[in-house]
Amino acid sequence: MNGDGTQGAWRMVARTHGGPEVIEREDFDPGQPGDGEILIAQEAIGLNFIDTYFRSGLYKSPLPIALGSESAGRVIAVGAGVSGFAVGDKAGSAGGFGAYASHRIIAADKAVKIPEAISCEDAAAMMLKGMTSCYLAEDIIPLAAGQTALVHAAAGGVGSVLVPWLRDKGVIVIAHCGSAAKAAQVQADYSLLGPFDDLPAAVRTITAGKGVDIVFDGVGKDSWTASLACLKRRGMMVSFGNASGAVPPVNLLALSTGGSLFVTRPTLYDYTATPQDLTHTAGRLFDRMQRGVVRAVIGQRFALSEAADAHRALEARQTTGSTILLP
Numbered sequence: 001m002n003g004d005g006t007q008g009a010w011r012m013v014a015r016t017h018g019g020p021e022v023i024e025r026e027d028f029d030p031g032q033p034g035d036g037e038i039l040i041a042q043e044a045i046g047l048n049f050i051d052t053y054f055r056s057g058l059y060k061s062p063l064p065i066a067l068g069s070e071s072a073g074r075v076i077a078v079g080a081g082v083s084g085f086a087v088g089d090k091a092g093s094a095g096g097f098g099a100y101a102s103h104r105i106i107a108a109d110k111a112v113k114i115p116e117a118i119s120c121e122d123a124a125a126m127m128l129k130g131m132t133s134c135y136l137a138e139d140i141i142p143l144a145a146g147q148t149a150l151v152h153a154a155a156g157g158v159g160s161v162l163v164p165w166l167r168d169k170g171v172i173v174i175a176h177c178g179s180a181a182k183a184a185q186v187q188a189d190y191s192l193l194g195p196f197d198d199l200p201a202a203v204r205t206i207t208a209g210k211g212v213d214i215v216f217d218g219v220g221k222d223s224w225t226a227s228l229a230c231l232k233r234r235g236m237m238v239s240f241g242n243a244s245g246a247v248p249p250v251n252l253l254a255l256s257t258g259g260s261l262f263v264t265r266p267t268l269y270d271y272t273a274t275p276q277d278l279t280h281t282a283g284r285l286f287d288r289m290q291r292g293v294v295r296a297v298i299g300q301r302f303a304l305s306e307a308a309d310a311h312r313a314l315e316a317r318q319t320t321g322s323t324i325l326l327p
Contacts, residue, residue, distance in 0.1 A: 017057030046070030068099025145170025
């Protein structure tokens with residue numbers, strides 16, 4: 001038996017791009033952490049739409065792919081030169097690859113220490129979505145109380161965190177959902193549902209014809225035109241996901257005629273690129289979790305071995321809140 005407790009380690013991988021059926025289980029030896037690394041025995045793994053992008057080939061990566069980016073567990077070994085982590089600490093990561101596994105080696109400067117008061121399940125359900133919500137709400141533009149935001153897929157993984165985060169700042173939130181059942185789960189200032197084509201008129205009615213200061217859009221292709229039409233003059237369009245497919249090529253003239261609009265396509269990586277940024281972002285998330293501003297809403301739990309079924313449910317929009325995989 002391995003002295004570090006990694007006997008029987010296994011993971012879920014994709015050896016080719018394709019549908020959920022390409023995900024398969026394999027045994028592996030995680031090895032020992034090298035300089036600046038920690039080895040974690042995983043307790044929970046977060047499921048995210050970006051996992052489907054890498055599996056399908058929408059986002060490129062070398063094959064085979066060790067799937068998953070978000071996970072949490074206990075440190076069981078520490079490499080040379082590591083400070084800030086010790087065996088027994090609760091730790092996790094929301095970046096890189098290899099999260100769909102019983103054990104995971106992570107560079108210490110890409111890991112975050114999880115407060116003991118926060119469970120591994122809650123951390124795995126919240127880190128990527130929560131840190132994404134953090135940079136969206138806090139770092140894109142300096143949103144102030146009284147400004148208005150439209151949040152698409154407001155009952156989804158990011159939306160269910162972003163909406164209360166924004167409202168805690170005093171931002172007026174218009175939530176858009178795909179069904180009445182999902183809309184009922186969202187505590188926003190205004191809740192809308194229905195076709196994207198009807199959305200701009202509804203938003204203009206709420207905002208007395210002005211439009212919103214900012215749109216947070218993780219849907220992508222299907223919502224792009226409607227999102228632009230919901231913005232006020234010089235409003236900010238934040239396109240941070242592709243749930244319905246990639247946004248088609250953008251006609252810059254449309255931004256001009258729409259009211260000198262701004263557009264950004266951010267990623268969490270660029271807002272947590274340094275250890276200091278990562279620690280700061282995770283700290284803001286954990287603070288709000290512990291104060292009850294945001295909370296993990298785990299709508300589904302799947303065994304890690306059932307990762308393909310979890311992907312099917314996610315892509316069919318049959319999930320609410322966060323989904324976690326349990327090794």
